[in-house]
Amino acid sequence: xxxxxxxxxxxxxxxxxxxxxxxxxxxxxxxxxxxxxxxxxxxxxxxxxxxxxxxxxxxxxxxxxxxxxxxxxxxxxxxxxxxxxxxxxxxxxxxxxxxxxxxxxxxxxxxxxxxxxxxxxxxxxxxxxxxxxxxxxxxxxxxxxxxxxxxxxxxxxxxxxxxxxxxxxxxxxxxxxxxxxxxxxxxxxxxxxxxxxxx
Amino acid sequence: xxxxxxxxxxxxxxxxxxxxxxxxxxxxxxxxxxxxxxxxxxxxxxxxxxxxxxxxxxxxxxxxxxxxxxxxxxxxxxxxxxxxxxxxxxxxxxxxxxxxxxxxxxxxxxxxxxxxxxxxxxxxxxxxxxxxxxxxxxxxxxxxxxxxxxxxxxxxxxxxxxxxxxxxxxxxxxxxxxxxxxxxxxxxxxxxxxxxxxxxxxxxxxxxxxxxxxxxxxxxxxxxxxxxxxxxxxxxxxxxxxxxxxxxxxxxxxxxxxxxxxxxxxxxxxxxxx
Numbered sequence: 001x002x003x004x005x006x007x008x009x010x011x012x013x014x015x016x017x018x019x020x021x022x023x024x025x026x027x028x029x030x031x032x033x034x035x036x037x038x039x040x041x042x043x044x045x046x047x048x049x050x051x052x053x054x055x056x057x058x059x060x061x062x063x064x065x066x067x068x069x070x071x072x073x074x075x076x077x078x079x080x081x082x083x084x085x086x087x088x089x090x091x092x093x094x095x096x097x098x099x100x101x102x103x104x105x106x107x108x109x110x111x112x113x114x115x116x117x118x119x120x121x122x123x124x125x126x127x128x129x130x131x132x133x134x135x136x137x138x139x140x141x142x143x144x145x146x147x148x149x150x151x152x153x154x155x156x157x158x159x160x161x162x163x164x165x166x167x168x169x170x171x172x173x174x175x176x177x178x179x180x181x182x183x184x185x186x187x188x189x190x191x192x193x194x195x196x197x198x199x
Numbered sequence: 200x201x202x203x204x205x206x207x208x209x210x211x212x213x214x215x216x217x218x219x220x221x222x223x224x225x226x227x228x229x230x231x232x233x234x235x236x237x238x239x240x241x242x243x244x245x246x247x248x249x250x251x252x253x254x255x256x257x258x259x260x261x262x263x264x265x266x267x268x269x270x271x272x273x274x275x276x277x278x279x280x281x282x283x284x285x286x287x288x289x290x291x292x293x294x295x296x297x298x299x300x301x302x303x304x305x306x307x308x309x310x311x312x313x314x315x316x317x318x319x320x321x322x323x324x325x326x327x328x329x330x331x332x333x334x335x336x337x338x339x340x341x342x343x344x345x346x347x348x349x350x351x352x353x354x355x356x357x358x359x360x361x362x363x364x365x366x367x368x369x370x371x372x373x374x375x376x377x378x379x380x381x382x383x384x385x386x387x388x389x390x391x392x393x394x395x396x397x398x399x400x401x402x403x404x405x406x407x408x409x410x411x412x413x414x415x416x417x418x419x420x421x422x423x424x425x426x427x428x429x430x431x432x433x434x435x436x437x438x439x440x441x442x443x444x445x446x447x448x449x450x451x452x453x454x455x456x457x458x459x460x461x462x463x464x465x466x467x468x469x470x471x472x473x
Binding site: 033037038041042045046049051058059063066130133134136137155157162174177180181184185187191192 | 221
């Protein structure tokens, strides 16, 4: 029995939306998806660096959240909960991909086919250089430890503030800043080892 | 190019805040002042900026052109997404709904509960005091006739006494009635005894009937002696039986046709009136 009739989901918080979804309001979880699908997809893309795998990981993230709505205790934020599920899904996809190939980022054919379409004003040489550069960046980011990579991806791809990352990962603000500092330091070292020309 | 072993001057967190422009105006000013005097931070800031630009370029090239996927959930219309609602979850949902409905803080809840207890306690105390006052008032109403009886001294009034019936029949009121009637009876008895004693020792004389044939009183002599006795008694105002030093036996006096008031009749009437 509900104490009040079905409410407009647009004005509810994420936690209230989860409660509404548990109360069998079909619009509630749809609103959660609408709010978080872009950021979760960005996180998955930054973690996996592949569009198809990122889409699969994002889909599985929301399906897993959908199935486990009843287990959400409300102790953490919905963003934290979704991000945790997304990172786990990315790791699962990565392990699954690794069994198919030793290093998925070394698959040059897939990388070239699925990613970058060079702007028409760039010459073929420029396009090749840019491709090479992006490849190095992808490899550098993916070589970071998972905790450092997650902070870089959330900062660069999801465009979250330090405070938002701190709230999502439930970590102190100083820890987030320290992790990003360390991640950028390692990225810098990896990128500087590989000679490239920055356009 | 800096080596990895180069020590950090301790402005690492301020550097990343400055890099992403998330510091306050004062922090920005302080860091810029530090940059003017710290070569390592300048070098590090430059390297971080280059790395960040490459990551941004990757994002713009690979991620931004992509369409956001439309998440399709299978079996969206199934209730509770396959998770059974345990009693614990139901209780938690109820509590959440109630809290959302009331939208009170825990401190407000605590204050409300304390206030509710205080109101209930006050009502209980008030009700008990009212009940006690009502009992006392009922007892006072019942004992009023008793005090009136004691103050008046007229036995005839006792016939007119009527116990005030209480509005409610309860054990306390009935008990009060009984005690009141007992008090009335005892009072009447004590009055009767007093009257008897008074007849013995006081100047009240038995009013003799004018017709001496009605009297059973023996006289040793003829009527004159009896008259004398009577007259003597009347004059001296001493009871006749005082001569014999015996208490009169009221029942020995027969008066079939005597209509005058006699003390014995009065006392018997009082006994019947009970």
